[in-house]
Amino acid sequence: MRRLSAVVAVCILLVATGVAQAASAQDPGGLDGRVVDSDGLPLQAVSLLVFEIDAENPIRTVSTDQAGYFRVEPLEVGRYRLEFLRLGYYPVEREVEIEAGARIRVDVELRARAITLEGIRVEGERDRTRVRFLEEAGVTTREITADQLRLLPGLAESDPVRAIEFLPGVVAPTDFSASFNVRGGSADQNLILLDGFPLFNPFHLGGVFSVFNADLVERVELSSGGFPAEFGGRVSSVLQVESNPGPGEFRVDGGVSLLAARAAVSGGLSDGIQDHLGLRDGRYRVAARRSYVDQLLRPVATVPYAITDLQGIFRGWGEGGSRWTVTAYSGRDVLDLGRIDADDFPLRVDLDWGNQLLGAGWFRPLEGGANLEGRVGITRFSTGLRFPDFDDSRFESRIRQITLSGSGQLPVGGAWTLKSGGSAEHFRWGNLAETGGTTFADDVGGGWNTAAFAQATWRRPGAWIIEPGLRVEGWSGDDGARVVEPSPRFSVKRFFAGGEAALKASVGRYVQFLHSVRDEELPLGIDLWVTAGEDISHVVSDQAQLGIEAFPGQGWLVALDGYYRKFDGVVTTNLASNPNDPADDLLSGRGRSFGVDLFVERTVGRVDGSLSVSWLKADRTFPDFISGREDRPEITFSPIFDRRLDADLVLRFPLPRDWEGGMRWHVGSGIPYTRPLAAYAPFGPRQTKNGSLRWLGLEGPSADDDAAVAILLGPRNAERYPVYQRLDVSARKDYHREWGRISPYVDILNVYNRSNVLFYFYDFRADPPQRTGLSMFPFLPTLGVEVRF
């Protein structure tokens, strides 16, 4: 608590200093305007660099919004040179004169370049990072572009969620799951958004792959801390996957990997349809992906598993600059073991799961840099496990969320911008497990999560950004639970070294009314969701972070963040719950984490890449139901994602014969596990045999079966697996042909075949006692090919 108080004190001091400086400033001016292409369509993400007339380094960098608008304010009176840059377009320069108290308008048209130059691409990426640095106060966001994604070594094919594992503060406890933890938060505290709409379990094969088709991804952004008031829903991180609607002309992107075959078709609306809809332009992209091994091997073998993804994005621009977006996704995993001969595989189950999402967004720019934005969408997840031989057994889980949100941004004069909005989200979930005529769980629930926020941003270019905000979260559960949680946020950034470096600090409270009851210690699994209620606590997390960011040279970024987080109301499944008491199925606990994240990135030169180093300490405290004691004494332990030291080196480099290479070397200290101290023979009573006890080893398929062993555990998660290491490499080449492009690629995971421990098995029946184990991915080469025409 004292650490938090110290951070708050620093923030107050910084604000006080900033306000004092602001009071002595002259009356400034400003500029705004819009950037369009030669068709008059708005261009988003155009970087505008503002230079003092004879200077070499820009004093401000901003980026155009979704409708092509930009605004630079305040600017001191004087003459400035403006430079507009965007990938694939010729740069444009303008000179302007800023007068006291006046805002001038600058509209620019960019012409497309016939050939995309590498230098422009690099400059464009650098400027996006720089825009964040100059415009955002406290939030820590890292971005991975589609180009970077393709050169990150992956399992079978590029995976936008897997890709973020190399970012600082992110821990992926096992190779077998794309599930991740950020800065000591639980996996269910990550909000995963596709074009702004949440997906609950965006993974295939129990977590091995994410559902996102890399062909449709424009960029992936992970915000890991310092969130302003507009962020809500989860307390640990926000992962935004943004779709690319394509160039507006017919194009096909396809690929075949060892996992699946996929194709994406993009195009534009005809003039007639555009006129009918009142649009100036409309672009769409639809994609399908399916695993094919089951079909390929059908004549010779039954493969019981298949995945399917369908995804689409439409984006249209209205005459007035409005932008409409429609996003849709549907995916399903089917594992039907009932199709296999029971003699070959007696475990006859039919399991499926998947997500569906439909969302629409609207963005409307207004005069003077103001804008309005709205979203409506529905997302749902469901899974079912059935047993073809036994009708009385089934397991089902589902959750649905309907979202309605809106926000508006308004420059209110001087250096202030105000943003406010609200959202209403309705949740409905159900979890059912029954077999043999008994019901283990049949729970349903839901409720309304409503929120309103207001945040103000005060900018003094090159000197200060101050961003106070307040978010008020309300929860109204179907079971009558009512919660209102004010969540204040405050961020401040102080620039120095001529605007090339900044110190930032943020504090805030974050609230979450949703939990997954999945045991994170299982390396695979599907999140099963429940919402807060009378018997289920909600999470309140107080967080503080202090960081420094600097651009020490052309194309270099260095960022160092320290953070402290406190989590109240986290839950764990009570595996010793009283079946007569539905209120004790979940036990409420608390947690905390603190750590330091270092990120060094180079975005220019023949070899670029990044280095991430994270140090983390996390713990969780829960009632110890395993103790068996009625009073359930508390136990504090390191959760599985408490990887103390984590380092990732990612490089992209040219290879001979025009191949491009990528590598990722990941080293992490061991994650915790609970060591068995001894084993014993388990018995069960037989009531039809006068209460005699029967060795359970006789019940399994063989006496060596694990069911024949019960164990005594040492302290919870007190031991650690050995250091994790893995070197992955990739190589790809683009062959350009008249009809399009073909790109073969090879990925090799775990190049030096390091045996990273997934589990240890202790066998105390052996003499002497032995420990064996199961490793994660071994040396694993995969290949594939992508085409575009």
Next chain:
Amino acid sequence: MSARRLLLMLALVALPACDIGQVTVAEPVSSVIAEVYLRVDDGIPDGVALLHRTTGSDQIPVQGAVIEIQGEGPQVGRFAEQSLEDCIDGELPLDFEPICLRLVGPSRSLVQPGATLTVSVELPEGQRLEGVVTMPSDFEIVKPLTAPGLCNLPPRSVLPVMWTQSEGAWAYVPEAEINGLRDAFAEQGIEVQSDPVTLLGLSVSQSDTTIAFPSEFGIFNRFSGDREVLVALQGGLPPASDVDGRVVVSAQERNATNWNRGGIFNPSGQVRVPSLFGEGTGVAAGVVNRSFGFVVNASGDVPDCAGGG
């Protein structure tokens, strides 16, 4: 098998994981395991205890251990050592040297439905474990009405078994012992590995007081070698004249339920939630049983299970 373990198993089968080499580890800790079951079987009190040690540890003998129970009054019930056959059904693991004890004498009457009893285990070296168990209250089987007597169960029929609630029960574990299935299924080419067949059912919570026999029995064996038998039993027992058996509905309290259902996941084995605490671990379990017998295709003087008369 829980759904999550099933998922884990399925996925691990499909994934490219590798074995990690064998390493010798330190000797396991030596700990006493005490399993004390107090039960009331169709009104008759009883107690059985199995005392053993962790595998591979220094086998300090547990002979001479004293196990006692005590209610709210001064009377103390004591367990006496018996032959292993008196406690154990079936084979034992190799190199396994437990001792069996049984509650003896008039003090058995301490074990009554609803009673709260303190269970203590004291070893000759002075190690001590202690726990408390509250027996489930008594209950009655209401269908078939003939319970605890015999009834006639028509072949290829499913019998809904119903009973009254047992206060304090966390679960009911109905157990069926069926004789004659090996011969009865031989004509259908279904192999029955053992005869009699013992199958467990499960009704979770005090208020879940029904189960269908035989279709809902055997839920812990559905993915083992008995799968084919259990599939065949979904429609009822086979039409053979020599199939009979007994069904025991066992009301189990907190300690018994926790010990038998296990706790958190660990890849090295089952984790059990104890109710005996001290220098060792174990369970002080309480169960109350009610039962009935059945015969398939019985002669006319045996009342029908479904009708009860």
